Amino acid sequence: MRPTGKLHLGNLVGALENWVKLQDQYDCYYFVADWHMLTTDYDDPSALQPNIQEMVTDWLAVGLDPAKAVFFVQSRLPEHAELFLLFSMVTPLGWLERVPTYKEQLENIKDRDIHTFGFLGYPVLQAADILMYKADCVPVGEDQVPHVELTREIARRFNLLYGRNDGAGAAKLDGKTYAESSLEGKAEFIHRGLVTIDPLFPEPESLLTPSPRLRGTDGRKMSKSYNNAIFLSDPPEVVSKKVAGMMTDPARQRRHDPGDPEKCPVFDHHKIFSQPEVVERANRECRTAEIGCVECKKLMAQSLNKFLEPVQERRKAYEQAPQKVWDILEEGTRKARRVANETMDEVRAAVKLT
Numbered sequence: 001m002r003p004t005g006k007l008h009l010g011n012l013v014g015a016l017e018n019w020v021k022l023q024d025q026y027d028c029y030y031f032v033a034d035w036h037m038l039t040t041d042y043d044d045p046s047a048l049q050p051n052i053q054e055m056v057t058d059w060l061a062v063g064l065d066p067a068k069a070v071f072f073v074q075s076r077l078p079e080h081a082e083l084f085l086l087f088s089m090v091t092p093l094g095w096l097e098r099v100p101t102y103k104e105q106l107e108n109i110k111d112r113d114i115h116t117f118g119f120l121g122y123p124v125l126q127a128a129d130i131l132m133y134k135a136d137c138v139p140v141g142e143d144q145v146p147h148v149e150l151t152r153e154i155a156r157r158f159n160l161l162y163g164r165n166d167g168a169g170a171a172k173l174d175g176k177t178y179a180e181s182s183l184e185g186k187a188e189f190i191h192r193g194l195v196t197i198d199p200l201f202p203e204p205e206s207l208l209t210p211s212p213r214l215r216g217t218d219g220r221k222m223s224k225s226y227n228n229a230i231f232l233s234d235p236p237e238v239v240s241k242k243v244a245g246m247m248t249d250p251a252r253q254r255r256h257d258p259g260d261p262e263k264c265p266v267f268d269h270h271k272i273f274s275q276p277e278v279v280e281r282a283n284r285e286c287r288t289a290e291i292g293c294v295e296c297k298k299l300m301a302q303s304l305n306k307f308l309e310p311v312q313e314r315r316k317a318y319e320q321a322p323q324k325v326w327d328i329l330e331e332g333t334r335k336a337r338r339v340a341n342e343t344m345d346e347v348r349a350a351v352k353l354t
């Protein structure tokens with residue numbers, strides 16, 4: 001996750017809740033992607049360190065547990081940069097130019113120049129982040145699936161180029177030996193079972209995060225940059241104030257107009273944070289205009305504040321002892337480094353850099 005500072009409810013339902021579940025099912029590595037932050041926000045890194053601290057404090061507050069998963073900071077492991085560099089040697093430019101988010105962001109981000117080598121290459125850095133730990137799965141939203149696919153392609157190409165092969169001596173295809181064949185030709189040898197490869201890297205799968213829709217206070221996607229977010233660390237009175245000002249179904253102009261809860265961002269939040277009987281009541285009484293928006297919002301704010309109470313209690317403990325957050329990251333970085341060192345020893349040997 002890029003270190004953007006304090007996290008909001010959109011981050012919670014879009015990623016963190018899933019991460020908390022996954023830490024009980026897998027050996028998870030969660031990291032602060034500070035180098036990734038610089039691919040777009042290189043012009044002002046002044047808030048980078050406080051933002052890391054705020055973000056990781058929120059991770060711990062929602063129940064991510066250093067006893068179950070490894071947390072680390074990307075830039076503390078230069079091995080990621082080394083693997084990125086080696087991957088960049090073998091990644092065709094066309095693969096990167098085709099990544100859908102590349103073009104999209106070039107068009108959308110107008111307030112700074114991201115026509116840079118770092119920005120074009122950031123999916124290669126992601127591939128290094130993932131393959132360093134020989135990950136089986138990567139939890140992502142739908143927009144990140146092409147990046148995992150690119151990671152799979154890079155792994156395949158790297159394996160083909162540098163993985164130890166078996167049976168390549170005698171086999172011939174179209175009159176050529178394995179050694180004489182192009183990369184595509186070599187892939188054909190493997191496809192036909194004439195040669196087997198001992199892969200350096202597995203090809204990871206996307207683990208799609210089921211993310212319920214959560215709109216911000218103005219009805220658009222919840223985002224810090226839209227200024228429409230409710231933060232995990234917002235005190236109860238701030239939550240109540242933000243909820244009171246939230247957009248509702250625009251068809252409910254007057255108190256006695258019936259509404260459609262599915263068109264209302266307040267109802268999105270009810271579905272996630274309120275008890276079933278409250279959700280059922282809001283759903284029914286909105287449609288008949290029995291409940292007014294003011295009351296409906298009050299009920300939602302109550303539910304949300306109740307949900308946030310234990311999160312904020314845990315947060316407070318880390319705010320009072322901020323060094324704990326850095327100690328957790330330091331310990332995680334140490335664990336991650338053990339794996340990274342092993343991977344890089346294998347990679348350097350395969351690329352004849354030893």
Ligand code: SF4
Nearest residue numbers: 249259264286293296
């Ligand atoms: S009653 Fe509730 S769900 Fe219906 S429009 Fe108002 S705030 Fe939204």
